[in-house]
Amino acid sequence: MTTQDSLLVQRSRDGDPRAFGELVRRHQDGVFRFVLRMTGSRDEAMDLTQDTFIKAWQALPRWEPQAQFRTWLFQIARNAALDLLRRREALRFVPLEDGAGFIAPQPGPDEQFAQRQRLGLLDAALRQLPPEQREVLLLREIEQLSYAQIAAVLQVQEGTVKSRIARARAALLDRFERATGERDDV
């Protein structure tokens, strides 16, 4: 955990709301983009992000000093996202049309359009992965957490993280390359 984070957490635990506010500013975007790509809904991601910090504030007395604040925060966010997905009963597949992480390509130079379309296909392929594969990829590729940090978030062994990331990448590659035509279905 960064020194600044640890100081802010300590002051927050002592009841300083301004210190907690600073923690919120430092971590809000990371939490938001993670739950956004987990749930595919911008409105719900905003609610979940707020809920995550409220829960973190309430749970501060139970936070263990040896735990990293960021990984602890992602644990809370991840649980909230999975709860939402369970409630939706849409754990496996989210149709492309329901996605909110996908930015509709705007008319413009051909190259820009092609790139945006390609990124949209990646986003869609990512959302089609099972949650347990999607979350490890998001934590690794987007949030750039180490295997040890991801293991702490998911409460699994590092070996499990290692194999799960590899399988998730293989699955995503398969979907993405088929969607872009870089791989035949045969």
Added chain:
Amino acid sequence: MSESCPRTIEISAYLDDELGVAERTQLQAHLAGCERCGVQLARLGALRAEFRALPEERLGFDLSAVIGHRLAAAPKPRAAPPRWRWRQFMPIGLGAGAALSLGLVMGTGLMAGSGGVAAPRVAALAVFDPAAPGSLCAGSGCRARPAAVGGVAR
């Protein structure tokens, strides 16, 4: 047990710089001579580049300003109640055990001089005799007056 080629798990961890030194050296040597694994490394590397190109999502506003009133309205964080651990009861338990053991020993000692057969249960109850265990009146030379005995069998 090593994977068959392409060694996706190893290559994936290699890409993340999560292999140990020996593993990394071994895989690098393998990659130099394995086309399948080389292609897999290139594919995973390209996928990483695609991720880097994804737009960075942001909230777009200061959440701490929004969350402030919700924090004020939320139940105040309470410290978790202290968890009693069994070790905290050890001194009490040891003390109770020691007292009981001492009573049993002393009671047994009192009964040993009585010449009579005393049921273990009665011997244990000797600690409750009017004459306290260890007192000057304890032992075969001391007979409690009938009025003081109160029906305690010996």
